[in-house]
Amino acid sequence: GIQVEQSPPDLILQEGANSTLRCNFSDSVNNLQWFHQNPWGQLINLFYIPSGTKQNGRLSATTVATERYSLLYISSSQTTDSGVYFCAVVGGTSYGKLTFGQGTILTVHP
Amino acid sequence: DARVTQTPRHKVTEMGQEVTMRCQPILGHNTVFWYRQTMMQGLELLAYFRNRAPLDDSGMPKDRFSAEMPDATLATLKIQPSEPRDSAVYFCASGLREEQFFGPGTRLTVL
Numbered sequence: 001g002i003q004v005e006q007s008p009p010d011l012i013l014q015e016g017a018n019s020t021l022r023c024n025f026s027d028s029v030n031n032l033q034w035f036h037q038n039p040w041g042q043l044i045n046l047f048y049i050p051s052g053t054k055q056n057g058r059l060s061a062t063t064v065a066t067e068r069y070s071l072l073y074i075s076s077s078q079t080t081d082s083g084v085y086f087c088a089v090v091g092g093t094s095y096g097k098l099t100f101g102q103g104t105i106l107t108v109h110p
Numbered sequence: 111d112a113r114v115t116q117t118p119r120h121k122v123t124e125m126g127q128e129v130t131m132r133c134q135p136i137l138g139h140n141t142v143f144w145y146r147q148t149m150m151q152g153l154e155l156l157a158y159f160r161n162r163a164p165l166d167d168s169g170m171p172k173d174r175f176s177a178e179m180p181d182a183t184l185a186t187l188k189i190q191p192s193e194p195r196d197s198a199v200y201f202c203a204s205g206l207r208e209e210q211f212f213g214p215g216t217r218l219t220v221l
């Protein structure tokens with residue numbers, strides 16, 4: 001099946017700093033989503049982005065499908081950004097099954 | 111504010127007991143997924159329904175797990191008998207096209 005690798009595994013920032021999270025995948029995808037799992041365990045949809053670039057406030061994401069990677073940018077980080085960020089993809093033959101990466105644990109200190 | 115709902119949010123039970131988890135997908139969504147999250151395995155798909163028909167349950171231990179959609183507003187995941195290794199957070203997700211939206215999860219502890 002398709003493999004999803006996220007980096008870095010852990011990231012510690014001071015409030016106000018910027019960061020870039022990376023997601024590499026091993027095959028073509030029909031779907032790519034970024035999620036934030038908050039400290040209460042809820043999975044929050046950040047972006048649905050199988051290709052191209054999107055922005056939502058301080059967050060933006062870019063997926064280069066031909067090179068099999070996606071980037072999530074967080075600018076001016078806040079303590080509420082802390083949590084785990086997951087990239088998940090649906091491979092070309094996986095008809096809806098999301099395969100998740102292992103996540104990036106982000107800690108933002110005040 | 112449309113969202114996926116799940117009940118119960120927390121469940122503690124003893125080994126051997128039956129556990130039933132329920133999910134109400136977002137109204138109008140035609141796909142429903144059950145995922146399980148553990149520290150060791152991360153998030154993994156258990157079962158997948160489209161228009162209430164099961165399409166894939168290959169991720170589910172067949173001898174003890176069962177998933178159904180009795181109607182378009184209800185999906186159930188049942189474990190019988192439960193075992194300590196089933197302790198995890200179980201998420202339901204629904205979607206209309208490609209994007210999936212997750213419920214808050216059921217945290218199951220089997221003693």
